[in-house]
Structure formats: structure tokens, C-alpha cells
Amino acid sequence: MTRSITIFDTTLRDGTQGEGISLSADDKLKIAVKLDELGVHYIEGGNPGSNGKDVEFFRRVKELDLRAKIVAFGSTRRKGASVEDDENLRLIAESGVQAASLVGKSWDFHVHTALQTTLEENLAMIGDSIAYLKRRGLEVLFDAEHFFDGYKNNRDYAKTVLRTASEAGADWLVLCDTNGGTMPHEISEIVTALVAEMPQARLGIHTHNDCELAVANALSAISAGALQVQGTINGYGERCGNANLCSVIPNLQLKLGLPCLPEQKLAQLVPVARYVSEIANVHMPTGQPYVGSAAFAHKGGIHVSAILRDSRTYEHIVPELVGNKQRVLVSELAGQSNLISKAKELGIELDPKSPQAAETIGRIKELEHRGYQFEGADASLELLLREASGEVRELFVFESFKMLVEKSAGKPVVSEAFVKLRIGGESLYTAGEGNGPVNALDNALRKALLQYYPQLTDMHLSDYKVRVLDDKEATASKVRVLIESRDSEDVWSTVGVSGNVIEASWEALVDSMRYALLGQEPAVAAMAAEPRPGLLNH
Known part of the structure; x- marks a missing residue:
């Protein structure tokens, strides 16, 4: 018994x-x-x-x-x-x-x-x-x-x-x-x-x-x-x-x-x-057996090609038995199998023989060589894939932003951001204050977009991480910024890379809002149809 x-x-x-x-x-x-x-x-x-x-x-x-x-x-x-x-x-x-x-x-x-x-x-x-x-x-x-x-x-x-x-x-x-x-x-x-x-x-x-x-x-x-x-x-x-x-x-x-x-x-x-x-309030290790987000994640192209034929080739159990799921990571190690599997997971039609597929793989590898990392930024990756398939329509066109940071003796630091955008042919210029430059940028961008996309009311930034990519350059090092955002139903992460931490933060912030508004129509005005200030235009 x-x-x-x-x-x-x-x-x-x-x-x-x-x-x-x-x-x-x-x-x-x-x-x-x-x-x-x-x-x-x-x-x-x-x-x-x-x-x-x-x-x-x-x-x-x-x-x-x-x-x-x-x-x-x-x-x-x-x-x-x-x-x-x-x-x-x-x-x-x-x-x-x-x-x-x-x-x-x-x-x-x-x-x-x-x-x-x-x-x-x-x-x-x-x-x-x-x-x-x-x-x-x-x-x-x-x-x-x-x-x-x-x-x-x-x-x-x-x-x-x-x-x-x-x-x-x-x-x-x-x-x-x-x-x-x-x-x-x-x-x-x-x-x-x-x-x-x-x-x-x-x-x-x-x-x-x-x-x-x-x-x-x-x-x-x-x-x-x-x-x-x-x-x-x-x-x-x-x-x-x-x-x-x-x-x-x-x-x-x-x-x-x-x-x-x-x-x-x-x-x-x-x-x-x-x-x-x-x-x-303790970070859960991604590689924790059975329950970690990486427990059934596959990155190498040979591995992905094999699991697409039969998951038993590189998985010791069916992930769903413990409530987990198989994940395919797209990175500089990615082959075509990774990309096609990820697109399929997202419901994106991407012909493996098409020039778009080859171009996107090349673009991903180029971006990761420059410091981008999509393993922890699925939302930025999805935006890139949907752009390659022609699914993403433009929400706004970025023109410029300015930052003002002031510190007076005996007073806290005050950050102000000024953002200039075009939405549906209309030029918008908004300002926002925050307890830091990124918070001020978030507030200014949100103020401009809310009148067109009130859905953003429910969205907020929940985590912000900065990683120095080359410490030999000290304060002039290139940095990678990962932003986690959430609304009442979902959590997503986006990435930005630059030698300037504010610019890297802006890239991740813009993608976080674009992802939040996927498939949405503006409440007023027509959508602009110009290239977005996202990853494909860096």
C-alpha cells in the first residue's frame, strides 16, 4: 500500500x-x-x-x-x-x-x-x-x-x-x-x-x-x-x-x-x-526549481528546436503539473526557433521564411550586443515582434523632453520634466513634477496622454532597476534600465539602454505605456502614423 x-x-x-x-x-x-x-x-x-x-x-x-x-x-x-x-x-x-x-x-x-x-x-x-x-x-x-x-x-x-x-x-x-x-x-x-x-x-x-x-x-x-x-x-x-x-x-x-x-x-x-x-516582499529566485520563472525557460537555439518537437527533450516534468509554464527566451543566443516559438506564444503570425523574421533576429542580436536584455523585458520584446509583423499603430510622436533638477540648501531636491509630443497632428507640451527625474517624466508623459488614453489611469510603475554595463567607464558608463509596470490585471517589464540614465529610463518608460495601450484607440483625435520612438528606431 x-x-x-x-x-x-x-x-x-x-x-x-x-x-x-x-x-x-x-x-x-x-x-x-x-x-x-x-x-x-x-x-x-x-x-x-x-x-x-x-x-x-x-x-x-x-x-x-x-x-x-x-x-x-x-x-x-x-x-x-x-x-x-x-x-x-x-x-x-x-x-x-x-x-x-x-x-x-x-x-x-x-x-x-x-x-x-x-x-x-x-x-x-x-x-x-x-x-x-x-x-x-x-x-x-x-x-x-x-x-x-x-x-x-x-x-x-x-x-x-x-x-x-x-x-x-x-x-x-x-x-x-x-x-x-x-x-x-x-x-x-x-x-x-x-x-x-x-x-x-x-x-x-x-x-x-x-x-x-x-x-x-x-x-x-x-x-x-x-x-x-x-x-x-x-x-x-x-x-x-x-x-x-x-x-x-x-x-x-x-x-x-x-x-x-x-x-x-x-x-x-x-x-x-x-x-x-x-x-x-522577498525577491523569488528565477532559477528556483519547479516554481521559478526560469525553471522551464529555454534560451539556446538547439534546445528550443528540440522542445518544439517534444518538450521531454529538455523538461523533466510537464510544467503545468505544478502551475508553471514553458518559456522561450529570445536573446543573442536565439535562433529562428526561439523567435517563432515566442511569436506563436504571443499569438503573432510570423513566417519563419520571411525577410521580417531574419531582420528581427538580426535586430535582437544587435540590440543585445549594445546592452539590451529581453529575458527580463517581455513587453519590449512583444512590441518589437508586433512591429515586425506590422501590428503596432502609432500612439504618439516624441519630439523632445527637458529636465530641471534643483537642490537648495535645507530643502529637498525638486525634479521637473517638460515633454513635447504630437498626437493625431496636434502638438502637446506638458510639464510634471516628481520626487525624482523618472517620476517627473512619468507624470509629464502621463499628463499629455491621459486626455487621449484615459485607460492609463489604472497603470503605474511598480519597480525600477538600473544596471551599469561597463564599470570601467565609471560615471560615464552605459546603463540598462528595467521598468516594471502594472495595472489591475497585468504586470509587464520594459527595457532601455543609454550612456545617460535619463534617456535609458525614458525609453523603458515609453515602451511601458505603449504596451499598456496595445490595441487601444484614442478617446479623441486620430492616431499618428509616424515611426515610434521605440526600440526599432534607436
């Missing part, structure tokens, strides 16, 4: 210990809903006795009616103290959760050095605390902290810790590689031995990524007989992070054939990973 693996998510607790990650109570509640929709079995929310945010989370999460079990985290009672007098345990019991995750020492070195108590007292602390929570009606998961280090240092004591927890009523015994220094073969050997010695125990695995082995170690433990895996979305966590559930889950389900989520839920993995990344 195929084993079913239980997924324990600790993004809201262990994940928040990662550097740069801070979640409000509202953030935690939003993420909890997404995790529940994904189908995880346990959601560890934090410590109800540690801070106000966690107290609020546990108070409000009861209103959400989630299917997953909400878990409160805490440690065993203090040494030499009565369990009935332990405030931390009392708050866990009164938090209204269904389950508690209780951490205790299993490494004798830690008992002597960190707790500064005896091995016997540590066992009493573990047994008393678990028994107390069981009497209060909670399911208890015992986190055997530093278990693998403890097992290698004093095997008998580490196993005694597990037996003590089990005899006190612990429902799960979770083996923690807290320092993240254990090798996969060691995990496998130790878990195999424990499964044989404790056949009735339900074992879990909790690994950290200090040797970049958290996922491998978690899978090793599961293969050896553990039934629960703990981790975080995107691998967030202290130091180098925890086991990344975005890799663990599909590896279990798709590679090892061990069910852990309802099959129809697996396709939600990418949306959940990106949602958590947005809420945490």
Missing part, C-alpha cells in the same frame, strides 16, 4: 526567522488561507506567548474555518519549575489550536551547555510538558532539536529522549537537523534504524539548509520511513533556510510516487510560492 506523506508548513513560524522576513498578523492570516487552499495538513502559526502579532494571529485564525490543523509552537517547561506554573505552556493550551509543536533537547551537549541542567531533568521537562498538553486535549508534535547531532554523539540518550516523549503521549516524533550539517546517507541510516526499533512511532523530519541539503535530507528521511515532512514555502528560514516545500512536495508526489497533496492542488504550487514571496 502506498504511504501518504503529511505536510507540515512552518513558513509562519520558522520561515519568519529568516533574515529580512517580517510578517504582520494580517500577512500571516492571508498566507494561512493560501496554504490551506494548497492542501497542507498542518500550519504552524507561531508562539502565542512570544509577541503581539502571534497572539492576534491565533485569536483571528479561528474565524477562518480552515481545514488544515493550526499549530502553536513552544518549548518545554523551564528547568526546576512546575509545568502548571509555566506561562508559555498555559498560553499554548488556551490559544484554541488543535495541535502543539513542542521543542526539546535531544543532544546531551546542548542539555549541559545551553540548558545547563542534568540529562534526567531534561527528560522530565519533556515528559511533563507533553503530558500537560495532552491532558488539555491537544495533539502534540515533539520536535527533537539537534536530534541527528545528538544521535551521533550519544545514541542511547537521543533514543531515550524519543521514548520519553512517546510514553508521555506525543503523537509525532519529529527528528530535527537543526544545524543543517547532516549528510543524506547519515539521515537515511539513522531513520532506518529508528523505524526498525520504534515501528509504532510516527516519525517526522525537519531539516535546515546550511549544507544546501535540506531537501535531499528530507527526502532521504521519507524514503527511510518517516511519514511527515516539515518545511517552508520558498525555503525561508533562519541562516540558510529550511527545507523548501516547493521542491519537497513535487519531488515526493511526482518523482517518488508518494501522495502528499490532492492531485488537483499541485498546480497551485507556483501561485502560492509567488503569493508568499509578494507578501513577504
